[in-house]
Amino acid sequence: MKIFSAEQIYQADKSTIQKEKIKSEELMERAATQLFEWMHSRLRGTQVKIQLFCGIGNNGGDGLVLARKLNEHGYSIKVYVVNYSDKRSEDFLLNLERLKDGKVWPDFINEESELPKISPNDIVVDAIFGIGLNRAPDEWVGNLIKHINNSRAFTLSVDVPSGLPVDRGPWEPSYVINSSYVLSFQVPKLVFFLPRTGVYVNQWEILDIGLDQDYISNTETDFELIGRPEVLPMYRPRLKFSHKGNYGHSVIVGGSYGKIGAVQLAASSCLSVGSGLVTAFIPKCGYNSLQTAIPEVMVLTGSREKNISGIEIPFEPSVIGVGVGIGQDDDTISAFGTFLKKMDSPMVIDADGLNILSQNPEMLSDVPELSVLTPHPKELERLIGHWSSDFEKLEKAKTFAAQYNLIVVIKGAHTVTLFNGKGYVNTTGNPGMATAGSGDVLTGMITGLIAQGYSTVEASIFGVYLHGLAGDLAASTKGYEALKASTLVEHIGSAFSELFRQPEMEQKDKS
Numbered sequence: 001m002k003i004f005s006a007e008q009i010y011q012a013d014k015s016t017i018q019k020e021k022i023k024s025e026e027l028m029e030r031a032a033t034q035l036f037e038w039m040h041s042r043l044r045g046t047q048v049k050i051q052l053f054c055g056i057g058n059n060g061g062d063g064l065v066l067a068r069k070l071n072e073h074g075y076s077i078k079v080y081v082v083n084y085s086d087k088r089s090e091d092f093l094l095n096l097e098r099l100k101d102g103k104v105w106p107d108f109i110n111e112e113s114e115l116p117k118i119s120p121n122d123i124v125v126d127a128i129f130g131i132g133l134n135r136a137p138d139e140w141v142g143n144l145i146k147h148i149n150n151s152r153a154f155t156l157s158v159d160v161p162s163g164l165p166v167d168r169g170p171w172e173p174s175y176v177i178n179s180s181y182v183l184s185f186q187v188p189k190l191v192f193f194l195p196r197t198g199v200y201v202n203q204w205e206i207l208d209i210g211l212d213q214d215y216i217s218n219t220e221t222d223f224e225l226i227g228r229p230e231v232l233p234m235y236r237p238r239l240k241f242s243h244k245g246n247y248g249h250s251v252i253v254g255g256s257y258g259k260i261g262a263v264q265l266a267a268s269s270c271l272s273v274g275s276g277l278v279t280a281f282i283p284k285c286g287y288n289s290l291q292t293a294i295p296e297v298m299v300l301t302g303s304r305e306k307n308i309s310g311i312e313i314p315f316e317p318s319v320i321g322v323g324v325g326i327g328q329d330d331d332t333i334s335a336f337g338t339f340l341k342k343m344d345s346p347m348v349i350d351a352d353g354l355n356i357l358s359q360n361p362e363m364l365s366d367v368p369e370l371s372v373l374t375p376h377p378k379e380l381e382r383l384i385g386h387w388s389s390d391f392e393k394l395e396k397a398k399t400f401a402a403q404y405n406l407i408v409v410i411k412g413a414h415t416v417t418l419f420n421g422k423g424y425v426n427t428t429g430n431p432g433m434a435t436a437g438s439g440d441v442l443t444g445m446i447t448g449l450i451a452q453g454y455s456t457v458e459a460s461i462f463g464v465y466l467h468g469l470a471g472d473l474a475a476s477t478k479g480y481e482a483l484k485a486s487t488l489v490e491h492i493g494s495a496f497s498e499l500f501r502q503p504e505m506e507q508k509d510k511s
C-alpha cells in the first residue's frame with residue numbers, strides 16, 4: 001500500500017472533488033460517515049460519554065459531522081471547539097451551523113478557558129489537528145493535549161493524532177495526542193511506523209473514503225507499506241522437476257570463538273528459507289559444534305582456531321552472507337577487506353561486517369553493487385552518523401544507499417528497506433523478536449532467497465516480511481519473552497504456508 005505525503009493527500013482530495021464533481025463538504029460528509037459507522041458498529045448505542053474536541057480546520061469539521069451523526073443516533077455527546085485560530089475552514093463553519101441546527105451547542109475553548117473534566121471512562125474523539133498542522137501548537141493547546149493524555153480515557157483520533165505532523169518530527173513531543181486508536185483516511189501515514197513518532201499510535205486502521213483511484217495508482221510515492229498483497233507476487237514457486245542445484249548454493253562467512261552460534265542460526269535459516277545448498281565458512285573452533293548442530297550444512301574452516309584470517313571459497317557460490325559473529329580482530333578486518341576487493345557479485349553484510357565497514361569507510365567502495373546491508377539502529381549510526389529525527393535518519397540512509405548503490409535494511413519494529421530512493425516499510429514482527437540472534441536469522445533468510453534467484457531488493461523486502469511473520473507465528477504459541485531466535489527458524493516453514501492461507505469463511509449460525 002502506498003504511503004502518501006500530506007501534499008499528495010491534498011492532491012488526491014482535489015482530484016476526487018474534480019472528477020466526481022462533488023463539493024468538498026460532501027467528501028467531508030463521506031469521511032465522517034465512515035467514522036460514525038466505525039463507532040456505531042462497536043458501541044451499538046451504549047450510553048458512554050463521548051467528548052469530541054474539534055479544531056477549526058477540516059479535521060475539526062470531520063469531528064463536527066461525527067458529532068451531528070452521533071447526536072442523531074441518541075449518543076451522549078459533549079462537543080468542544082478548540083479555538084486556536086480565527087482562520088476557520090468553510091466546511092468547518094458549515095458543519096458548525098448544521099450541528100447547531102440539531103440543537104447541539106459546542107463549548108469554545110481558548111487560552112483563558114478552564115480545562116474540561118474528562119473521566120477515564122469517557123471516550124475522547126480527537127479532531128483538533130489533522131494533516132494540516134504546520135507549526136507547533138500554542139502552549140495552551142499543548143496543555144489541553146497533555147490534559148487529554150493524562151485523563152487515561154480511550155482516545156480515538158481522526159486521521160492522525162493531533163499535534164503529530166505527517167512529514168517531520170513533532171516540534172514539541174509532549175504536545176501530541178497519545179492515541180488509543182487512529183482512524184486514518186484512505187492511506188497510512190509514514191509517521192505511524194517510525195520509532196520516535198509511532199509511539200503516539202497504539203492501533204490504527206484505514207477508512208476508505210473513496211479518493212480517486214486513478215490518482216492513487218498513478219502517483220509514485222517515496223514509501224510503501226509492505227503487507228501480504230505486496231509480497232505474494234514476489235514469491236517464486238518451487239517447480240516439480242527441480243533439484244537442489246536450481247535453488248542456489250549459499251555461503252555464510254562468519255563466526256569467532258564464542259560466536260559460532262550466529263553462523264549456526266544464519267545457516268539454518270538460510271536452509272529453511274529454501275537455499276538448495278548451504279556452506280558455512282568459519283574458524284576451526286566451530287567445526288564440531290556446527291557439523292553436529294546442522295548436518296545439512298557443509299562446513300569449511302579457515303587456518304586459524306579462533307577467528308577468520310583469510311577467506312577462500314573453492315567454488316563459485318550463488319551468494320554470500322557475511323559478518324555474523326565474525327568479530328573485529330585485525331586479521332579478520334584485513335581478510336574481510338581483501339575478500340570485498342575479490343568479490344563482484346552482491347552479498348549480504350551484517351553485524352561486525354558492518355562495524356568493520358564503518359571503521360574502515362574506504363572499504364565501502366569495494367562492496368559489490370546491489371549488496372544488502374542489514375544494520376540495526378546503532379550499526380546504522382556508525383555508518384551514516386547521528387540523526388536528530390527519524391526523517392533525517394531516512395534521508396541520510398537513502399543518500400548513503402544511493403552513493404554506493406546498495407540496499408540498506410534498517411532493522412526495527414517496522415523495518416525499512418531502502419533502495420533507489422524508495423523505502424519499503426514492513427508490517428510484520430513483534431517485540432518478542434528483540435532477542436539475541438534474531439538478526440542472524442534475517443541475514444540467513446535474505447541470503448537464502450537471493451540464492452534462489454530473488455533479486456537482492458526483493459529478497460530483502462520478502463525476507464524481512466517472512467522473518468516478521470515467522471516471529472508472529474512463534475509469538476502466538478511462545479509469547480514474547482520466551483521467543484528465541486532458533487524458534488524463529490522453526491517457524492519459517494509455517495510463515496510460507498501462512499502467505500497462502502485463505503481467510504476462514506465466517507460460519508453462519510443456523511440454529
Ligand SMILES: NC(=O)C1=CN([C@@H]2O[C@H](COP(=O)(O)OP(=O)(O)OC[C@H]3O[C@@H](n4cnc5c(N)ncnc54)[C@H](O)[C@@H]3O)[C@@H](O)[C@H]2O)[C@@H](O)CC1
Nearest residue numbers: 013028057058059129130131132133134135136137159185
Ligand atoms: N483528503 C482527505 O483525506 C480528506 C481530509 N479531510 C480532513 O481534513 C484534514 C486536513 O484539514 P486542514 O487542511 O483544514 O488542516 P487541519 O484541520 O489539520 O488544521 C487546520 C488549520 O490550522 C492551521 N494550523 C496548522 N498548524 C497550526 C498550529 N500549530 N496552530 C494553529 N493553527 C494551525 C492551518 O492553517 C491548518 O490548515 C485531514 O486531516 C482530514 O481530517 C476530510 O475532511 C475529508 C477528506
Ligand SMILES: [K+]
Nearest residue numbers: 126129160162
Ligand atoms: K486528529
